[in-house]
Amino acid sequence: MRSIYNDFVSPEEKGEIGEDIIYRDLARIKGRKAFLPNCYIPKHNGGTTEIDLIFLHESGVYVIESKNYSGWIFGDEEQEYWTQCLQSVGGIAAKKQFYNPLWQNEIHIYALMELLQDDTFPYYSYIVFGDNCELKNIRLTSGNHHVTYYEYLLQDISGNAQQMGRCLSNEKMDELYSLLVKFTDASAEQKARHIEEVRAKHYPIIQPDGTWTCPQCGGRLVPRVARQGSGAGKTFWGCSNYPKCHFIYNE
Ligand SMILES: [Zn+2]
Incomplete structure (x- = not known):
């Protein structure tokens, strides 16, 4: 039981360290913006889905999934599972699989769109990896996702924002913020329930x-x-x- 539990908790905890780096960098992006960390968005078939960070910016809604992993990361858009390869001290590579983060973020965006029922502005999918991992031959085919490192996130989002220009009015941003803020800062109880839901799917x-x-x-x-x-x-x-x-x- 314990090891399965750990598999789901430790990446989140590691993710928090990464999220601090993300806030620091995104705070430097020009234009009106707001942060909505750890959003628990209801899914239409029950349960919730956890979004690491929704970055509201005048250029649109950025849905950010943070993966503070180390090692080599392999995967592509069509594969259900990606692989993390860790070089152990003894020289034997340890492999771990994790659910395709692009698919994971698609679930997030889908839930968000269902909740907001508003397609008058763009949604962007960003998967951000820690600087101490190496992305190996990650092939992106649909053009719907951005996959990058913490180091390049600021540059990447700034470039996207510049290209897209203003897509959200101040009024719309305020409206989205006050709606979504109710789903952030989930209580410990809600967080525990979410972890339990995830764990229950494996038994x-x-x-x-x-x-x-x-x-x-x-x-x-x-x-x-x-x-x-x-x-x-x-x-x-x-x-x-x-x-x-x-x-x-x-x-
Ligand atoms: Zn089945």
């Missing part, structure tokens, strides 16, 4: 009749045997809706 749901169902799609869980990889031959639980649903559970 089977035990039905009253003792069968297990998938926490992500509601499908039946069935025992399967791993064919390849280091776990070849081992049994795990897979979703009966595979390949539509990729949920797996190792006891």
Whole structure:
């Protein structure tokens, strides 16, 4: 339990350090602006989605996802999971997978658009990585996302703002701010509930009749045997809706 919990908490904590750097830099951008950190935006199918930072600027709404990771980062727009490669002391690379941050930010923006019901201004997706990681061959295909390092964020957003010009009136900015501020600074209780929701998605749901169902799609869980990889031959639980649903559970 503990290790799964850690997987979700420590990047957030690390993220906070990165967010301080982001505020400091974005405060230098010319024009009217406001910060809305840690927004918990309701999703239409229930639950919430957490946006690290909404940067309201006269040039539009910047939805910023901060990843203060180290190591080498591999991935592209179509891959569900990206890989973080850490060089260990013994020279053996440790690999970790994390959900495609572009898809993650698309979920954020979608929830925000649903909430605001307003497309009279642009929304921008920014994924910002820590300076102590190296992005390797990250391929962006749709042109909908900006992927950069903390170091270049100021430059990147300034350039975008200059190119787009003014897209939000003072009145509109005030309106958006007062609406969104209600979703920021979530209480510890709300934060805990959000972490619990995320964690719950990784455990089977035990039905009253003792069968297990998938926490992500509601499908039946069935025992399967791993064919390849280091776990070849081992049994795990897979979703009966595979390949539509990729949920797996190792006891
Ligand atoms: Zn499933």
